[in-house]
Amino acid sequence: MVSEKIRNMMDSSSFIRKMFETGAKLKQEFGSENVYDFSLGNPAMDPPEIFTKILLEKAADHHMHRYMPNAGYLDVREKVAEYISSEQETAVTANNIVMTSGAGGALNTILKTIINPGDKIIASIPCFMEYKFYCDNHGGELNLVNGKDDFNLDIEAIETAITEKTAAVIINSPNNPSGRIYPKETLDSLAAMLNKKSKETGRTIYLISDEPYRKIVYNNITVPSVMDTYKNSVVCTSYSKDLSVPGERIGWLAVNPVAEDYENLINGIILCNRILGYVNAPALMQRTIAELQGVSVDINLYKNKRDILAKKLAEFGFKFKIPDGTFYFFVEAPGGFDMKLVDLLKEERILVVPGRGFSLPGYFRIAYCVDDSVIEGSMAGFKRTAEKLGLKQE
């Protein structure tokens, strides 16, 4: 029998299941080309051609299917380290890197390494709600705090939430679902506050930076580095979004080389990567991404989709902040009724995620990692919905 805890979790995330079911039903009834599915952060875009070329070359190498060090191949980690030393503006070596099964694998690995039973992990609303399950997996509890109205971090709110039970703060920039990139000044204030609170509580508070959207940014904005800012930081990321390969489960985790208790921390992480059952990140994918450092899908294609949607949604009277990064719009649900909006859009065969899926009802998320035809096809439905709601058209 399914445990009570898992049954409760299934209930609490049941709207996601319902959304899948509704989507599948609508697609069966009307044909998938007549359903405009913006619900998943699952990129429709193919990976860059070079990805497939290198994958095929590596697959032809027959001597690479065995177990390996749990942290991943040394030469792969060397290549990753070289690349991220410039990206994170910190001298990182292969020893600071553990290859993981996507960002989800990286997050679970670090959380398992640092959580004592009953510990709290702080995250800012709105956020990717799988964090709640990831914390629970390891006996911890996610402690959500409100962000600012512009979706920036509220450092005071985080400070107020910290107790001696706080093991870490997770941040995600560029943010799913808001598209917000936290500025350098915000990270500096966060770091100063975490240093102060670590002293006060007598325990190291880690900063876990979840960065799978780092390369999906617009107008040449750079995402400031946490490693450069806070010594007890760990970066978790993947190639899922920027190379369009989420099914391949490949990412990495990097520990700041100047973190306290560094040797124990990295060895604990390597052990946890193993005993969580990941054992090591997929071999063929490690070999492939090693040759693709700095490569990503064409971000301009996402920018075009963003700009078309922004123009049209604004014209129809929807209110939102233009995302600086990611492929999500987080749009105000008129009157604050996210479920009502989701239902109205469903009548138009448009699927989006209610804000409550990110702990912020009052909004809905549009994932625009879809074909242009989905965006074009959905426009009439968005317009009719705006009209039904009496939004003021531009």
Ligand SMILES: Cc1ncc(COP(=O)(O)O)c(C=O)c1O
């Ligand atoms: C903010 C955030 N973190 C982590 C993940 C998990 O990524 P991965 O597929 O690499 O495990 C996602 C996936 O949507 C995400 O949006």
